[in-house]
Amino acid sequence: MVTDNSGAPDAIAAAREVLPTLHKTAAEVDADARFPEESLAALRASGLMGLLVPRHYGGLGGTLDDLVRVAQVLAGGCLSTAMIFAMHCQQVDALVHFAQEELRERILPHIAKGKIYLASITSERESGGHLLTGASPLEPTADGLLLKRDAPVVTGGAHADAYLVTMRSRPESSPNRVTLVLVDRHQADVEFTGEWDSLGMRGTHSIGLTMRATVPTEQIIGEDGEFRRVAVESFMPLAHIGWSACWLGTATEALRELVTVLRSAKRPKSLDIGSDLLHERIARIRQRLELISAYLRLVTDEVADHRNRGKSLDSSQVQIHLNILKITAAELAYEVSDHCVQVAGLGIGYLRNSPIPFERHLRDLRSAALNYSNDRLLRATGLLALSDSAVGLI
Known part of the structure; x- marks a missing residue:
């Protein structure tokens, strides 16, 4: 595990700098049930997308305490944007602590520069939102691991640059043998389904999607099936x-x-x-x-x-x-x-x-x-x- 994050003293100041954008667009984002593109652009430019990326990969080297404080500031302007940010940081933390070093070196600097917004695909039509079980299996092929996924709810999925996706380890595996895989947007054929016309949190734009992708085994996060x-x-x-x-x-x-x-x-x-x-x-x-x-x-x-x-x-x-x-x-x-x-x-x-x-x-x-x-x-x-x-x- 990478544990060298020692704190990001400038993170709160950066959050306060983007806060006016969140305040300005929150009402329109809510009324139109649209993704807060302006707010995400401000977060990308601020460096905060790399809050939890260690400094030697170009990130801010933030701690859990930094995440808590920044999320509170952002949520004062727009809760949808704050949740999108917090969930992105959740994905980043998994990469920092469990991705292979070669993959960390490839992707974390791009996250730190604000070039990659990560979404997660953990829901399934077959298994619902049960995080630790999977229905859709990874299928080994000559080109890598084939995944086919039908997710009913993906926060910000239409706007993500990459995804962390939970899959059943193999077709013959039990449902609790789940593997986490990184999928770059350019590696996947993605179609978006449904609409997001919710009571609240309308800016998360949590529509469904179907995905088909083939990825190398190096993009498994953590141990296969674990x-x-x-x-x-x-x-x-x-x-x-x-x-x-x-x-x-x-x-x-x-x-x-x-x-x-x-x-x-x-x-x-x-x-x-x-x-x-x-x-x-x-x-x-x-x-x-x-x-x-x-x-x-x-x-x-x-x-x-x-x-x-x-x-x-x-x-x-x-x-x-x-x-x-x-x-x-x-x-x-x-x-x-x-x-x-x-x-x-x-x-x-x-x-x-x-x-x-x-x-x-x-x-x-x-x-x-x-x-x-x-x-x-x-x-x-x-x-x-x-x-x-x-x-x-x-």
């Missing part, structure tokens, strides 16, 4: 940490906007800033944000500590903490947004043409509990908790 290790050590922790940071960033922005309204001399007369009820509601909103932030910090530090010491994340306690982070952040961030709408009222909080996008935050954050479903994670966490008789709390 995607579970990549998932446990990289995919899942980066997802839960990155997503939670994004949700926290949007929920924090909602409270920031609400406080600005309440402190304004032009606030509606219906908002009595001296009201005890208002004070209690604001306190409850802040309480939820503090809880997400604190638990996110603890889990991020735990994962970083394990990585720094060369310890595996494949333990019941660590997996419980990661799952609970995702579940808690999804639930509480949505509650924050909902309460902000309630306090702001019909005119400011609920209308789509309000100058403050409370209703967009609400629609976007409603997806959090559905994005790798909380119900599924709760079931898995319950089973893990039954195996942890020591009850090792974080």
Whole structure:
């Protein structure tokens, strides 16, 4: 594994520089359910696409803490863009830690320069969103490994320069023998299917696609058939940490906007800033944000500590903490947004043409509990908790 990332002190400044672009385009991206091309272009130019690429490959050498902080900043402008960025970083982390050195040397410098935006293809019509099982097999040929994939949902897939794709290892393999493969866009025949007309997160443009490609075995990420290790050590922790940071960033922005309204001399007369009820509601909103932030910090530090010491994340306690982070952040961030709408009222909080996008935050954050479903994670966490008789709390 490559573990020389020591931090990116300029990353937050870079995120703040691109933030005006996100703010400017967020409403149009949401209204048209289109991919935030302007925001991605700004991220490419900023160097942030290489946030987690080690410096000796030309990247920023950022840490998990840098990812958390940058994702929060971006999510204050556009949650769709922030999630696209966080998921790209998830793919980058897998390459950094599990790709063969020759492949890292070929692709990571291009990611660092903003030339490659990575998307992931993990959903299947046959197996749904079950990350650790695969239906579509890799087929060995004289030219390499043939893959044929039909994915119902791929975030940003129509705009990606390359993909990390989960496949069943071979036609004769069991469904849990899953292999992760890098596919460059030029190596594949890709057709896009369906449309993305969602309640929220409309800018992710998560349409389906079918893919046919032949790739060399050198583009297998990790060991053939051993995607579970990549998932446990990289995919899942980066997802839960990155997503939670994004949700926290949007929920924090909602409270920031609400406080600005309440402190304004032009606030509606219906908002009595001296009201005890208002004070209690604001306190409850802040309480939820503090809880997400604190638990996110603890889990991020735990994962970083394990990585720094060369310890595996494949333990019941660590997996419980990661799952609970995702579940808690999804639930509480949505509650924050909902309460902000309630306090702001019909005119400011609920209308789509309000100058403050409370209703967009609400629609976007409603997806959090559905994005790798909380119900599924709760079931898995319950089973893990039954195996942890020591009850090792974080």
